[in-house]
Amino acid sequence: xxxxxxxxxxxxxxxxxxxxxxxxxxxxxxxxxxxxxxxxxxxxxxxxxxxxxxxxxxxxxxxxxxxxxxxxxxxxxxxxxxxxxxxxxxxxxxxxxxxxxxxxxxxxxxxxxxxxxxxxxxxxxxxxxxxxxxxxxxxxxxxxxxxxxxxxxxxxxxxxxxxxxxxxxxxxxxxxxxxxxxxxxxxxxxxxxxxxxxxxxxxxxxxxxxxxxxxxxxxxxxxxxxxxxxxxxxxxxxxxxxxxxxxxxxxxxxxxxx
Numbered sequence: 001x002x003x004x005x006x007x008x009x010x011x012x013x014x015x016x017x018x019x020x021x022x023x024x025x026x027x028x029x030x031x032x033x034x035x036x037x038x039x040x041x042x043x044x045x046x047x048x049x050x051x052x053x054x055x056x057x058x059x060x061x062x063x064x065x066x067x068x069x070x071x072x073x074x075x076x077x078x079x080x081x082x083x084x085x086x087x088x089x090x091x092x093x094x095x096x097x098x099x100x101x102x103x104x105x106x107x108x109x110x111x112x113x114x115x116x117x118x119x120x121x122x123x124x125x126x127x128x129x130x131x132x133x134x135x136x137x138x139x140x141x142x143x144x145x146x147x148x149x150x151x152x153x154x155x156x157x158x159x160x161x162x163x164x165x166x167x168x169x170x171x172x173x174x175x176x177x178x179x180x181x182x183x184x185x186x187x188x189x190x191x192x193x194x195x196x197x198x199x200x201x202x203x204x205x206x207x208x209x210x211x212x213x214x215x216x217x218x219x220x221x222x223x224x225x226x227x228x229x230x231x232x233x234x235x236x237x238x239x240x241x242x243x244x245x246x247x248x249x250x251x252x253x254x255x256x257x258x
Contacts, residue, residue, distance in 0.1 A: 007038040010050045011108055023138030028056040028063050030119050032138040039132030048111035064116050091117035112216035129211035158206055158213050166197040166257055176246050185203040189237050196249045197235055203256040
């Protein structure tokens, strides 16, 4: 197992206390833990607080609405972003902003990402390779279990992803180069990111950190070897002629697929 990350969460002490109180007083709040960069590493003054909360099956909507009402009562909240109900089939998610424009980065971030899921094995089992070691706030029944995701399922997803990259390679290159030849730069950049660079990053993840094969550009600087991450960075739009970047990107993809 990956060693737990030691993280200073004092900026959110009020939240940690509040969440523990909700677990103690609300019978539908079964498990609460902190994840995200606090658990995986890289947590800093600009990080939000990623909260995973498992509730009684069938009660996700009620728990979400109930807790959100209490949050407005107990905290100084500037605004909340509620994701559409259809985002998660068995849960809800919202981002609680204590600052009006946190993106200005004028002070340490105070955003809480609250993700509520119905209690199930799929949610209470945590693969530390993907998500780090959870910082448990409330789990009186010992429901959180650290175990690797199903290796067969992960391998099947990897095989399917690589096969799709291989199948669409020629079409992807055509889409990028056609837009470039037509002088349609915005379209070319969009196609380049979606059909050239993103698939390349997925292949590199398969090679270097298969348990996070589907994480895209997130945590790239920690998940890939430094020289590989630097080489990927050099392929970002704006680092040269896009046609040359595209050629280099597809050539690297050819190497990896071979």
